[in-house]
Amino acid sequence: MSGESLYDIILTAQKILEQYPLCDHCLGRQFAKKGMEMTNKERGHAIKVFLNMKLYDDYHNGKINREYLRSLATNSGKPVSSLYEKLFGEKIAEAPCYICGGKINEKLYDELAMKATALLKKVNVYKFLVGVSVPQDIVLREIEVSSFSGLEYSESIKNEIKREVGKRIMHYGLEPDFDKPEAVVIIDYETLGLRLEINPLLFEGKYWKRGRNISHTIWTTRDSVKLYPYSLQEFFNDRLKEIFDAEEVVIHASGREDVDARMLGTGRPLVIEIKNPRFRYVDLDLLNELLKGTLIEAVIHGESSRSRIAYLKGEASKKKKLYKVLIMTENPINRQELDEIEKYFTNREIKQLTPLRILRRKKEHLRRRKVYFVKTRQLVDNMFEALIYCDGGLYVKELVHGDQGRTTPSISDVLGVQAYPLELDVLVVEQE
Numbered sequence: 001m002s003g004e005s006l007y008d009i010i011l012t013a014q015k016i017l018e019q020y021p022l023c024d025h026c027l028g029r030q031f032a033k034k035g036m037e038m039t040n041k042e043r044g045h046a047i048k049v050f051l052n053m054k055l056y057d058d059y060h061n062g063k064i065n066r067e068y069l070r071s072l073a074t075n076s077g078k079p080v081s082s083l084y085e086k087l088f089g090e091k092i093a094e095a096p097c098y099i100c101g102g103k104i105n106e107k108l109y110d111e112l113a114m115k116a117t118a119l120l121k122k123v124n125v126y127k128f129l130v131g132v133s134v135p136q137d138i139v140l141r142e143i144e145v146s147s148f149s150g151l152e153y154s155e156s157i158k159n160e161i162k163r164e165v166g167k168r169i170m171h172y173g174l175e176p177d178f179d180k181p182e183a184v185v186i187i188d189y190e191t192l193g194l195r196l197e198i199n200p201l202l203f204e205g206k207y208w209k210r211g212r213n214i215s216h217t218i219w220t221t222r223d224s225v226k227l228y229p230y231s232l233q234e235f236f237n238d239r240l241k242e243i244f245d246a247e248e249v250v251i252h253a254s255g256r257e258d259v260d261a262r263m264l265g266t267g268r269p270l271v272i273e274i275k276n277p278r279f280r281y282v283d284l285d286l287l288n289e290l291l292k293g294t295l296i297e298a299v300i301h302g303e304s305s306r307s308r309i310a311y312l313k314g315e316a317s318k319k320k321k322l323y324k325v326l327i328m329t330e331n332p333i334n335r336q337e338l339d340e341i342e343k344y345f346t347n348r349e350i351k352q353l354t355p356l357r358i359l360r361r362k363k364e365h366l367r368r369r370k371v372y373f374v375k376t377r378q379l380v381d382n383m384f385e386a387l388i389y390c391d392g393g394l395y396v397k398e399l400v401h402g403d404q405g406r407t408t409p410s411i412s413d414v415l416g417v418q419a420y421p422l423e424l425d426v427l428v429v430e431q432e
């Protein structure tokens with residue numbers, strides 16, 4: 001169809017209606033992209049009004065017969081059916097719309113919008129998006145009609161429902177957001193049921209762990225006995241779940257320290273994910289007040305994103321770290337030997353086979369990481385403290401004891417005496 005003039009539109013509509021019965025909405029949608037400031041229903045109706053005038057002329061000029069007018073009246077309904085009834089005094093049984101079967105109408109949109117708004121408001125959502133799931137057979141019929149007439153101006157039923165319901169939800173004071181909706185309300189075309197997909201809240205932050213034997217997630221034995229009294233996961237759930245009326249709070253940290261290691265100094269960056277929140281607007285200062293603590297503490301800087309999680313889990317976890325380790329040796333050592341250690345472990349590459357302690361959880365793998373410097377301070381003749389600055393992902397305990405030769409070189413190797421890491425603290429987690 002060239003489709004430039006109104007007459008062309010009327011002719012095309014006539015051709016479509018010869019073949020398919022269509023309601024105002026579904027006919028109007030075939031010409032949706034022709035601009036015209038109106039809804040599909042208004043457009044469809046207007047086209048039928050013009051078509052009616054044309055058919056009236058055609059009949060009186062003998063271009064069409066009663067039979068033809070009858071079938072067009074059946075397929076297009078009012079006002080053509082009224083014209084036919086007036087001319088011939090015969091009632092017309094209008095055929096149901098080929099695409100929607102007469103299912104869609106303004107009243108339905110009003111009802112859907114009302115229900116959707118109630119759902120959205122119940123979970124305090126302000127920025128929304130409407131989604132529609134349309135069964136395959138409707139989509140196929142729709143494609144059939146628009147390809148029959150060669151129309152490039154049609155819109156899908158899905159789009160119409162999304163827009164019409166969305167528009168009405170806006171009238172209740174909510175705002176559509178196509179990029180970052182707080183929730184998507186999904187309409188099932190078949191059942192006309194509604195369902196909400198609430199997007200999680202993501203916060204950027206840092207945490208500190210000042211106690212030992214605190215795990216990241218809850219660790220339990222096979223008999224569901226907790227291995228450690230407390231976890232970061234519990235901390236964040238305890239503090240944040242209720243205020244957001246959320247299903248769960250999940251943390252995504254940039255690497256993790258061992259259960260028995262503390263996280264001090266700079267703190268470790270993380271993203272806090274609030275899943276299925278029924279309440280979304282909480283003052284940042286209040287959140288930070290809730291996250292204060294002695295053994296564990298955290299701070300939130302602001303909103304975060306999925307890409308930030310990917311960054312923290314990937315690239316950022318390889319950033320350099322500074323550790324403090326308390327080391328005990330089997331035999332006494334002297335300052336000179338410690339100086340040797342410092343000299344040796346300057347920009348030194350370390351090869352580590354997967355540590356024996358985690359081999360049952362992880363696959364055997366050779367890891368290469370660098371130690372940039374080691375600074376030591378002797379406490380007693382068989383005990384010293386070491387500051388170790390190295391690549392992220394280096395197994396520090398293994399660097400100390402050597403892991404039965406699986407980590408080379410190690411501090412034990414270089415000292416020539418077995419060394420044991422007693423306490424480990426993470427002091428600096430570099431970022432950006």
Ligand SMILES: [Zn+2]
Nearest residue numbers: 023026097100
């Ligand atoms: Zn229809």
